[in-house]
Amino acid sequence: xxxxxxxxxxxxxxxxxxxxxxxxxxxxxxxxxxxxxxxxxxxxxxxxxxxxxxxxxxxxxxxxxxxxxxxxxxxxxxxxxxxxxxxxxxxxxxxxxxxxxxxxxxxxxxxxxxxxxxxxxxxxxxxxxxxxxxxxxxxxxxxxxxxxxxxxxxxxxxxxxxxxxxxxxxxxxxxxxxxxxxxxxxxxxxxxxxxxxxxxxxxxxxxxxxxxxxxxxxxxxxxxxxxxxxxxxxxxxxxxxxxxxxxxxxxxxxxxxxxxxxxxxxxxxxxxxxxxxxxxxxxxxxxxxxxxxxxxxxxxxxxxxxxxxxxxxxxxxxxxxxxxxxxxxxxxxxxxxxxxxxxxxxxxxxxxxxxxxxxxxxxxxxxxxxxxxxxxxxxxxxxxxxxxxxxxxxxxxxxxxxxxxxxxxxxxxxxxxxxxxxxxxxxxxxxxxxxxxxxxxxxxxxxxxxxxxxxxxxxxxxxxxxxxxxxxxxxxxxxxxxxxxxxxxxxxxxxxxxxxxxxxxxxxxxxxxxxxxxxxxxxxxxxxxxxxxxxxxxxxxxxxxxxxxxxxxxxxxxxxxxxxxxxxxxxxxxxxxxxxxxxxxxxxxxxxxxxxxxxxxxxxxxxxxxxxxxxxxxxxxxxxxxxxxxxxxxxxxxxxxxxxxxxxxxxxxxxxxxxxxxxxxxxxxxxxxxxxxxxxxxxxxxxxxxxxxxxxxxxxxxxxxxxxxxxxxxxxxxxxxxxxxxxxxxxxxxxxxxxxxxxxxxxxxxxxxxxxxxxxxxxxxxxxxxxxxxxxxxxxxxxxxxxxxxxxxxxxxxxxxxxxxxxxxxxxxxxxxxxxxxxxxxxxxxxxxxxxxxxxxxxx
Numbered sequence: 001x002x003x004x005x006x007x008x009x010x011x012x013x014x015x016x017x018x019x020x021x022x023x024x025x026x027x028x029x030x031x032x033x034x035x036x037x038x039x040x041x042x043x044x045x046x047x048x049x050x051x052x053x054x055x056x057x058x059x060x061x062x063x064x065x066x067x068x069x070x071x072x073x074x075x076x077x078x079x080x081x082x083x084x085x086x087x088x089x090x091x092x093x094x095x096x097x098x099x100x101x102x103x104x105x106x107x108x109x110x111x112x113x114x115x116x117x118x119x120x121x122x123x124x125x126x127x128x129x130x131x132x133x134x135x136x137x138x139x140x141x142x143x144x145x146x147x148x149x150x151x152x153x154x155x156x157x158x159x160x161x162x163x164x165x166x167x168x169x170x171x172x173x174x175x176x177x178x179x180x181x182x183x184x185x186x187x188x189x190x191x192x193x194x195x196x197x198x199x200x201x202x203x204x205x206x207x208x209x210x211x212x213x214x215x216x217x218x219x220x221x222x223x224x225x226x227x228x229x230x231x232x233x234x235x236x237x238x239x240x241x242x243x244x245x246x247x248x249x250x251x252x253x254x255x256x257x258x259x260x261x262x263x264x265x266x267x268x269x270x271x272x273x274x275x276x277x278x279x280x281x282x283x284x285x286x287x288x289x290x291x292x293x294x295x296x297x298x299x300x301x302x303x304x305x306x307x308x309x310x311x312x313x314x315x316x317x318x319x320x321x322x323x324x325x326x327x328x329x330x331x332x333x334x335x336x337x338x339x340x341x342x343x344x345x346x347x348x349x350x351x352x353x354x355x356x357x358x359x360x361x362x363x364x365x366x367x368x369x370x371x372x373x374x375x376x377x378x379x380x381x382x383x384x385x386x387x388x389x390x391x392x393x394x395x396x397x398x399x400x401x402x403x404x405x406x407x408x409x410x411x412x413x414x415x416x417x418x419x420x421x422x423x424x425x426x427x428x429x430x431x432x433x434x435x436x437x438x439x440x441x442x443x444x445x446x447x448x449x450x451x452x453x454x455x456x457x458x459x460x461x462x463x464x465x466x467x468x469x470x471x472x473x474x475x476x477x478x479x480x481x482x483x484x485x486x487x488x489x490x491x492x493x494x495x496x497x498x499x500x501x502x503x504x505x506x507x508x509x510x511x512x513x514x515x516x517x518x519x520x521x522x523x524x525x526x527x528x529x530x531x532x533x534x535x536x537x538x539x540x541x542x543x544x545x546x547x548x549x550x551x552x553x554x555x556x557x558x559x560x561x562x563x564x565x566x567x568x569x570x571x572x573x574x575x576x577x578x579x580x581x582x583x584x585x586x587x588x589x590x591x592x593x594x595x596x597x598x599x600x601x602x603x604x605x606x607x608x609x610x611x612x613x614x615x616x617x618x619x620x621x622x623x624x625x626x627x628x629x630x631x632x633x634x635x636x637x638x639x640x641x642x643x644x645x646x647x648x649x650x651x652x653x654x655x656x657x658x659x660x661x662x663x664x665x666x667x668x669x670x671x672x673x674x675x676x677x678x679x680x681x682x683x684x685x686x687x688x689x690x691x692x693x694x695x696x697x698x699x700x701x702x703x704x705x706x707x708x709x710x711x712x713x714x715x716x717x718x719x720x721x722x723x724x725x726x727x728x729x730x731x732x733x734x735x736x737x738x739x740x741x742x743x744x745x746x747x748x749x750x751x752x753x754x755x756x757x758x759x760x761x762x763x764x765x766x767x768x769x770x771x772x773x774x775x776x777x778x779x780x781x782x783x784x785x786x787x788x789x790x791x792x793x794x795x796x797x798x799x800x801x802x803x804x805x806x807x808x809x810x811x812x813x814x815x816x817x818x819x820x821x822x823x824x825x826x827x828x829x830x831x832x833x834x835x836x837x838x839x840x841x842x843x844x
Contacts, residue, residue, distance in 0.1 A: 007068065008136070009050055009150040010102055011143045012076055012125055014043040020124075025080050025185070028124055033188040033215050034075060036126035036150070037135065041078075043145055046107040048100045049074055049125060053382045056220040058083070061090035063184055064106050065128070065216050069357075071378065072152055073129040073216055075184070078109055080120040083183040089113040096220075097382065103146050127152060128216050169238045170475055171231040171246050178255050181223035184215065186253035191215045193248055199235030201245065204474070212245070232474060275496050277472050279447070281489045282458035285467035287510070288503045289422035289444040291483040294434060299406055301369040308362055315358060315368040318408035323349055325404070342432060348401045354379065369409045376402030396450075400431035419443065424485055426476055430457040440464055445487040447494055449474050465791060469494055517795070524555030524794035526801070528786075534805040536779060538797045539596065539787040541765055545583065548590045551790045555797055558596035560713065560787020561657075561765040562587060564641065565603050574637075580644030588651035597652045598713065598763075598787070599645050600692065601638060601670075603627050603659040622721070627660025632669055642677045646687070654687035657713055661691040661698055667708060692765075694718035699747035702754035712755050713787070716766025720744050738821035739768035745777065745816055745824070752782040763787055772799045773828050779805060780812025802833045 018038040023029045028038070052068040056075075062082040065075040078090070089110040094100055115121050127133055133152045143149060178186055194201045194212040201212035205227055210217035212231065223229065229249065233241040305311040326349070329342045348354070354375055361371035380395040380402070407413075419442040427434075429450040435457065446457050446468040461468035467489035476494070479485075486498035486506065495502075528538045539560030540551035548559060567575045567583060584599065591597055604626065631638040645656060658670055671689055678686045693699050694715035702712065716739040721727060723744050726737040738744075748764070755762045763785035768774045770788040772795055778786065779800065788796050811831055815824045 007050065007070065007072055007152040008148045009074060009125070009127075009133075009152060010047075011039065011145055011147045011149040012046050012049045012106075013039060013041045013123060014145045015039040015041040015123070015143060017141050017143055018122065023080075023122060023124070024120065028077075028080075028126075033077075033124075033184060034126035034128035035133070036074075036124060039123050039125070039143065041111065041121055041123050042142075044109055044111050045105050045145070046076055046078060046109065046123070047145055048102055048104045048106055049076070049149070051102045052100065054094050054096055054098045054100060054106075056216050057092060057094065057096050058183060058219065059222060060085065060087040060180070060183075061092040061107055062087075062109075063219070064092075064094070065219075066100060066106075067381075069378075071129065072127065075124075075126045075128045075216060076106070077124040077126070077184050078107065078121075079114050079118045080122055082114060082118045083180040085114065085117055086180075089117070125149075128214075169233050169242055170473075171242050173228045173230055174246060174249055176223055176225060176227045176229055177250065177252050178223075179225050181225060181227065182218050182221065182253065184219060186255050187215045187218040189254040190245065190248060191218060193245060194241065197233070197235075197237040197241035197244075199233045199238045199241045201231065201233045201238075201241055204230040204232060277476055277494045277496075279469035279472035279492050279494065281468075281492050282446070282448075282470045283461035283466060283468035284490050285445070285465070286486070286488040286490055286506060287422070287424075287444045287467050288484070288486045288498060288506055289424040290420055291426050291479045291481055291485055292417070292419060292423040293477065293479070293481055294417065294425050294427040294430060299369075299373075299403070299410060299412060301373055301406070301410070302367050303370045305362060305365055305367040305370075308365075311362045311366070311368040311371070312359065314409055315362065315372060315405075318368070318372075318405045319349055319355075321408045322401070322405045345397060345401045345404075345432065348398055349405070369406060372402065372409065373406055376405075396429060396431065400433050403431070404433050420482075424487055426479060428474075428477060432460075435460055445469075445489070447472055447476060447487065449476065462789070516798075520794035520798040521554070524797060526555075526797065528557075528797040528800040530779065530800060530808070531802070531804045532806065534779075536783075536800050537596075537763075537785040538793055538800070539598075539763070539785055540790050540793060541770075541787050542587075542790065545586050545590065547790055548587050551793060552590065554790065554793040556790070556793050558598075558653075559587065559591060560596070560598050560763050560785055562597065562599045563603070564599055564601060564645075568602060568604060574640075577640065577644050580641065581647035584645050584648040585651065588648035588654070591652045593652060595652060596655060596785075597648070598655040598657050598690075598765075600657045600659055601628070601641055601645075602631055604630065622718075622727075628658050628666050628670065629660060632666060635673065638670065639673055639677060642674050643681070646677060646681055646683060649683050649685070649687060655690060655711065656687050657690050657692055657711075659692045659715075660695065660718075661705075662695045663697075664701075664704060664708065667691060667705065671708075693747075693751050694722070694766075696723050696747060699751050702751040703757070706754045706758040706760055709760060711761050711763065712751055713763040713765045713785075714748055714751060714783075716744065716748075716764060716768035719747060719766065720768075723747060736821075738825075739766065739771075740774055740777070740815070740824040740828075741821040742816055742818050742824060745781065745812075748778070748783070749781045749812075749816060756782060761785065770796065772796065773825065773832065775799045776803050776808040776831070777812045777815045777824070777828065779803060780808035780810070780815075807831075 016039065018040060020029055020031065020036065020038055023038050048066055050066060050068045050072070052066045054064060055067045055073060056065045060083050062079060062085070063075065063077045065073055067073045091108040093105050093108060100106065111121060133150045136148045136151055176182070182190065191213050203210045203212045203218060203221065205221045205223060210221050212218065231242055231245050231249070326342045326345055358371040358375040361374060362368060376398055380398045417438060419439055421442055422444040423442050424445045424447060425443060426447045429448050430446060443466060445466050446461050448457055448470045449472055450470065458468055458470060467487050469487065469489050469492065472494060484497050486495040486503065488495065528536045537557050539558040540547065540556040541561040542548050542551060542559055543563045543566040567580060588597055625633065648654060656674065658667065661667055674689060675686060688710035690709045690711035690713060691698065691705060692715045693702065693712050696719070698705060699719065720739045720741065721737055724737055724741060752762045761784040762782070764778055764783050765787040769778065769786040770792045775796060786796055811828070814827055818824045818827060
């Protein structure tokens with residue numbers, strides 16, 4: 001990185017100055033972590049020495065780092081051996097990813113407690129990114145909090161290293177022995193050792209990775225004793241690095257630890273490539289094909305500019321070209337998920353903060369390419385370090401936009417990928433721009449290291465009906481192009497060099513599936529009626545007018561879930577009344593007077609933040625301010641949405657659904673607000689009002705909710721993760737977070753029973769409704785409506801027509817008595833009509 005002018009660092013607290021040489025800890029006195037100053041404190045609040053973003057904050061709150069706007073990173077460490085206090089005596093006043101101003105309090109600490117229970121109160125302020133600095137002369141050895149202390153000089157430390165050549169080698173899984181994880185001291189020892197090798201080295205914890213030569217990056221992994229870690233290395237000394245660093249990690253990185261078992265295989269040898277890798281299903285299905293590695297182009301930029309006017313013109317021209325290209329991509333993909341993504345990218349191009357930061361760098365003499373690259377990469381890093389999964393995904397969008405503009409500034413053409421038939425794309429992460437230029441007719445599936453169920457590649461894969469895995473180990477990036485693989489997303493597995501017999505079986509199964517899909521599509525207009533005449537409504541989960549129109553052509557019988565939050569996301573300002581009302585009215589007209597329209601009110605919060613609704617960062621956003629809780633805290637937001645929804649009253653059978661309801665008081669307050677808006681508008685009739693059953697509390701109290709609602713709709717995704725206490729996107733738990741678990745089915749049964757006792761209908765709008773295997777058990781439990789993913793409407797309707805309701809009821813009772821989701825699935829597979837020889841013969 002480059003500091004463009006001297007930067008003053010203020011004293012983070014009051015006290016007596018000491019040189020690092022006098023600190024009684026060799027890790028600090030030898031500058032292993034970084035160079036800086038030591039203060040023996042007389043105050044008890046640690047403050048920010050510069051303005052920037054909190055990059056790391058230890059769980060024990062004894063250490064924190066702040067990264068300045070120009071990239072200078074400062075680490076502050078309160079006391080020696082204070083990690084052993086496990087947070088006692090410390091109170092954090094900030095969070096990771098939070099913007100702080102110089103002098104802002106970061107951590108309060110109890111000096112008396114720490115002095116009694118730790119080795120020392122000596123507090124370190126270290127410049128860990130390597131810039132040179134000088135101590136600002138003072139009248140005495142004492143310093144007051146907020147007093148100028150260090151001046152970081154202009155330099156060129158921290159330039160991005162060139163990528164090392166050669167394949168990536170991985171260690172085996174290593175169990176971390178350190179009692180307090182890799183806090184500052186062991187992290188510094190590990191990083192110092194890693195710097196001694198000519199190799200790119202990373203430390204991995206689950207899906208998170210850190211530069212092994214950066215103390216701060218290692219600390220940011222928030223490791224703990226017993227964590228499973230892995231080391232990777234690429235470059236001339238990769239083998240030596242793995243061998244030495246593995247032994248160092250198992251030995252405790254300088255700390256006294258219990259002896260660890262010696263690895264069975266020497267780490268200096270590249271591990272054999274496994275024949276199967278595990279990931280998380282981002283889009284269902286299975287397919288065979290060949291590997292095609294997709295990587296982002298490496299772009300070299302020059303820092304000095306050729307004059308302010310010249311560089312500003314280059315940036316403006318590139319921004320304009322990128323804007324036009326994104327408009328063209330939106331037109332080409334009108335109505336698709338990609339169009340929505342490119343619209344969000346267009347807004348990023350117009351972001352005033354990004355533009356101002358880039359132009360300021362140009363004024364300082366930087367090139368347009370350097371200014372834009374620095375601005376977008378710095379902001380993307382802040383998003384990634386925020387602790388929010390949604391902001392981390394927005395970081396990918398920002399990086400993609402940044403790369404698009406950068407190529408235009410440099411005059412670099414997009415790489416043209418020559419895809420073979422049945423290409424399985426493999427990448428660290430795929431960006432919207434990369435996939436927009438690919439021939440999707442030749443793509444069979446996607447495999448990525450990063451991403452999740454809401455990432456771009458997952459959304460695209462589901463829209464295209466292609467299998468997709470995410471969260472696959474980084475070793476997958478070492479596979480050679482053309483390697484035969486079998487992608488079984490349903491099982492969350494990628495098989496290398498699969499047996500030809502297995503591929504033949506897969507192809508035969510796909511052929512049967514295609515014939516079935518054609519038959520289902522031909523019969524999609526038929527009603528979803530069981531063999532004994534029971535009628536079930538099959539509706540659609542939608543987010544746009546285009547979704548509704550497609551659903552109608554595929555036999556959809558209404559909209560069981562309109563995700564209204566899609567109107568609010570990825571924008572700087574809330575949608576106005578007219579914009580909202582126009583969408584709801586257009587959807588209502590497309591449905592007509594005889595079909596149901598169920599509009600879910602705004603379902604955002606900590607996991608889906610809005611730029612224009614300030615919210616504190618939450619440690620666990622899925623248990624925080626989201627859904628109805630957020631809307632009742634900001635009632636004007638809900639009232640405005642009610643008024644917009646009511647604009648389509650009378651055009652269709654309008655229903656309004658409240659998300660994340662757990663208490664009757666929430667329902668009652670919302671109903672009162674709705675009734676008031678109906679009266680204010682002079683409407684003759686109030687639309688039906690219901691709630692989503694997605695929290696166990698609501699399911700368990702369904703008998704109390706039922707008299708006061710008009711309907712229930714069960715969101716099985718959240719209901720499953722809350723019931724099982726498992727994050728459905730967790731790479732190791734996703735396969736267990738199964739909506740067919742008997743506990744979830746029992747909550748569904750309880751909800752249906754309570755609703756029917758009061759004459760109310762029940763729908764299921766979660767992912768379970770879109771799974772053909774689950775259809776008979778849902779019917780057997782008495783569910784009245786299935787609201788499903790649009791492309792799956794014909795398949796779900798056909799599935800209903802294959803079952804007898806009496807058989808479904810028997811099967812449902814058997815399912816409720818099983819011990820696990822696996823047993824329920826086995827039971828349903830055995831009884832599935834498609835499993836019978838007669839059915840298979842008919843399909844042939």
